[in-house]
Amino acid sequence: MTDPGQEESVSSDFVRSYVITGGRSLPSSDDLALHTLVTLAPERTPPLGAGPEVTAIWELCAGGYLSVAEVAGHLGLPVGVARLLLTDLSEQGHLLHRAEPPRAQNVDRATLEKVLHGLQSLIS
Amino acid sequence: MTSLIRDPLLWILLVVLIAAVFAVMRARRTNLALRRTRKDLETSLGQTQGQLAQQQAHITALNARHQGDLADVRADAESSTKAVLKSAMGTLQSLAEEQQLLLDELLKKYGNDTEVLADLMAVDHTGSQFSRRAKGISVLCGGWLGRRDGAATVYDVARSAQGRIKDFNRVGIHAQVSVSVSTKAVEPVAVVLAELLDNATTYSAPGTPVEVNIQAVPTGVCFIVDDAGLGMDQETKDRAAALLSPEGAVDITSLGDPPRFGFAVCGMLAARYGFAVSVGSVSPYGGVRAVIRVPESLLATEAPAPAEPVRETSDEEAAPQRLAPVPVGPSHVVGRTNGGLPKRRRRQGPISVVPSPDAPATADEPTPEQASEVTASRLGAFARSTQLGRITNTMEGPDQR
Numbered sequence: 001m002t003d004p005g006q007e008e009s010v011s012s013d014f015v016r017s018y019v020i021t022g023g024r025s026l027p028s029s030d031d032l033a034l035h036t037l038v039t040l041a042p043e044r045t046p047p048l049g050a051g052p053e054v055t056a057i058w059e060l061c062a063g064g065y066l067s068v069a070e071v072a073g074h075l076g077l078p079v080g081v082a083r084l085l086l087t088d089l090s091e092q093g094h095l096l097h098r099a100e101p102p103r104a105q106n107v108d109r110a111t112l113e114k115v116l117h118g119l120q121s122l123i124s
Numbered sequence: 125m126t127s128l129i130r131d132p133l134l135w136i137l138l139v140v141l142i143a144a145v146f147a148v149m150r151a152r153r154t155n156l157a158l159r160r161t162r163k164d165l166e167t168s169l170g171q172t173q174g175q176l177a178q179q180q181a182h183i184t185a186l187n188a189r190h191q192g193d194l195a196d197v198r199a200d201a202e203s204s205t206k207a208v209l210k211s212a213m214g215t216l217q218s219l220a221e222e223q224q225l226l227l228d229e230l231l232k233k234y235g236n237d238t239e240v241l242a243d244l245m246a247v248d249h250t251g252s253q254f255s256r257r258a259k260g261i262s263v264l265c266g267g268w269l270g271r272r273d274g275a276a277t278v279y280d281v282a283r284s285a286q287g288r289i290k291d292f293n294r295v296g297i298h299a300q301v302s303v304s305v306s307t308k309a310v311e312p313v314a315v316v317l318a319e320l321l322d323n324a325t326t327y328s329a330p331g332t333p334v335e336v337n338i339q340a341v342p343t344g345v346c347f348i349v350d351d352a353g354l355g356m357d358q359e360t361k362d363r364a365a366a367l368l369s370p371e372g373a374v375d376i377t378s379l380g381d382p383p384r385f386g387f388a389v390c391g392m393l394a395a396r397y398g399f400a401v402s403v404g405s406v407s408p409y410g411g412v413r414a415v416i417r418v419p420e421s422l423l424a425t426e427a428p429a430p431a432e433p434v435r436e437t438s439d440e441e442a443a444p445q446r447l448a449p450v451p452v453g454p455s456h457v458v459g460r461t462n463g464g465l466p467k468r469r470r471r472q473g474p475i476s477v478v479p480s481p482d483a484p485a486t487a488d489e490p491t492p493e494q495a496s497e498v499t500a501s502r503l504g505a506f507a508r509s510t511q512l513g514r515i516t517n518t519m520e521g522p523d524q525r
Contacts, residue, residue, distance in 0.1 A: 010270035010311065012224035015280050016252055016287040017231055018245040023293045026238045034236055052279070078235030080242075104509030115506070 017081045020053055026080045027087045034079065035100030037065040038086055044094045053077065053085055061095065202375060206265040209376070213262035220255035221270070227251065249287070256288040256318050260389040263315070264376050269393070270311050275304040275424035278338045278345055285317035286336075291325040299338040303345055304424040312393045313347070313418060316401060319386040320349045320414040328353030328411055335409075344399075344423060347416040352409035361404045367391045368401050398422065 032038070040061045047054065053075060060066060060074055072082035089095045227248045234240040263269055276284070279299040286295045305313055317336070324334045332352040339346050356364065367374070367387035374388045390401045400417045407413040 007268050007271035007308075007311075008218075009273060010221050011273055012221055013228050014272060014276055014310070014314075015283045016245075016248055018249050019283045019287040019292060021245070026242055028238055029236055052277070072235060078231040078241055080235050080238055081231075082235075101508055104505065115503075 017078055020051070020077065021081055021084050024084065026084050029080075029083070032068050032083050032086055032090070032097065033100060034069045035067050036097050037067055037100065038071065038090070038095050038097040039065045041094055041096050047089075047092060047094070054089065057082075057085060057089065058094075065098070067100070202373075202377065206376065209261055210265035210267040213258050213265065214267055216258040217255065217262055217268070217270070220251060220258055223251050224248070224255065249292075252288045253290060256315065256322075257385075259315055260319065260385045263389050263392050263396075264374055264385060266373075269315065272307060272310040274310075275307050276310045277302060277304050278347070281305050281310060281314050282317060282336050282338060282347065284314045285321055288314070288318040289322045289325060291330070292321075294325055294330075294332070295321055295334045295336060297336045297338070301338060301340045301345060303340070305345075305418060306422050306424040309397055309399065309418065309422040312397045313399065313416065313422075316390045316393050316399075316416055317347055317349070319389050320401070320403075320416070323386050324349050324351035324353070324412065324414065327351070332409070341417065344417055344419040347418070349414040349416075350407035350409055351411035352407070353411035355406060355411055356404065363387075364403050368394065368403065370395060 038061055040058065046058050050058070056075055057071060060071055066074075068083055068086060069079060071086065072079040075082055077085075086095060086097075090097060227244060231241065231244050231248070234244060259269055277299075278301060279297065282297045282299065286292045286297065289295070321334060321336070328334065328351040334352075335348075335350045337348040337350070339348065364387045368391040370388070370391045374392060376383070376388075379385060379388060387403070394401045394416075399419060399422055401414070402417075403412055403414040405413045405415075
């Protein structure tokens with residue numbers, strides 16, 4: 001018989017993600033895109049019986065805007081699962097979200113040089 | 125005298141007398157012979173009875189030997205079956221674990237694709253059930269179960285168990301305590317709870333709830349599983365009670381066909397790790413109530429590690445880099461909203477360098493007339509874009525700065 005001390009280590013995620021979602025269907029990525037910024041609405045108390053993940057989101061989002069991708073990363077959850085939890089909180093009015101800031105596009109070299117010259121002339 | 129001699133009566137009397145004497149003598153001889161025969165017979169009867177007793181003793185001895193041999197052969201067969209199963213299950217367990225690790229990666233990799241994620245979760249669910257079966261058989265055969273790297277809260281143990289059964293949707297978990305189960309007991313308690321939940325969902329009507337209540341008791345923590353099934357009859361209760369408090373190894377060939385491993389697995393693990401499992405009381409819903417009592421010695425004293433992966437960095441670096449409101453150019457803040465957010469004056473020009481589709485292409489090119497406002501908005505856009513770039517970086521790992 002194998003002693004408990006000789007057990008092999010298992011390191012896969014202990015709580016599987018489909019349990020965290022409760023088997024519910026996942027919201028589409030249109031609702032909260034990867035770069036959508038979320039933060040806690042002011043003067044809110046955590047929902048009763050909030051799971052560890054929701055509590056973690058609560059703590060993460062309390063200090064300012066974080067993107068959906070960042071929240072997922074910090075929770076160690078798939079983005080879709082984090083998005084479901086965020087959607088829940090958002091629907092309950094606990095979260096504020098704003099669209100991702102428009103992605104900066106490559107500015108042509110001439111403009112950058114002009115900015116540089118402008119800065120240099122400001123400094124000197 | 126002559127008359128006497130001549131008297132026929134006398135002769136008749138004489139003859140009768142002689143005959144009588146003869147008969148008596150003969151009878152006596154017969155009697156003696158019979159006595160001798162009886163004696164002989166009695167002796168031989170004694171001998172036969174002795175032999176019979178010997179034979180019976182011999183038969184008993186042979187029988188005992190036969191039973192002993194049979195038990196040995198059974199034990200041999202059992203142990204070799206167990207050895208084969210143990211090794212086969214070990215391979216399956218390793219594969220299942222490998223698959224789950226792979227799925228952990230894939231779930232994160234394709235996390236943003238809703239459809240792929242949902243499909244991967246379905247695969248993950250079947251994989252978890254498969255892993256639970258393999259672990260159960262392995263445990264009965266004396267194999268390994270797997271050891272988690274850290275303590276886990278009772279709530280997470282219950283959720284992990286929930287994930288290992290088919291109808292996990294029907295299970296509701298209510299944790300009244302927030303203690304943690306110690307590292308070595310995490311996996312066995314989760315496996316046992318999963319077996320009890322599997323029983324509860326299998327033997328109750330589809331759609332009926334199965335509740336897990338986790339409560340603190342003076343001697344530890346109890347996981348209470350209640351279902352709304354039909355309950356168990358006395359025979360099943362007795363069988364369950366016997367399997368839940370096993371005296372020695374469980375005979376895996378006696379678990380029926382198809383084998384019902386559940387209670388046997390619970391009993392083995394409870395005995396091996398030192399917690400208690402009982403079934404047989406009636407749940408408030410009229411079904412079965414099963415209870416796992418985890419003693420204080422198997423509870424972790426310190427708080428569990430946070431759910432997020434521990435990083436080898438300082439707190440400052442590990443802290444999420446939030447996109448704080450960055451003042452853009454000259455301050456345009458003119459007040460605060462009810463929610464405390466800064467109110468800003470509306471800008472005249474676009475603050476982004478991204479050309480709007482309908483904007484003229486020449487908008488990019490600054491004209492000398494557009495003075496400080498344009499410069500400020502460009503600087504603002506620059507700052508914002510670098511901020512955005514940093515966010516993107518933090519997705520892949522700690523900031524490189």
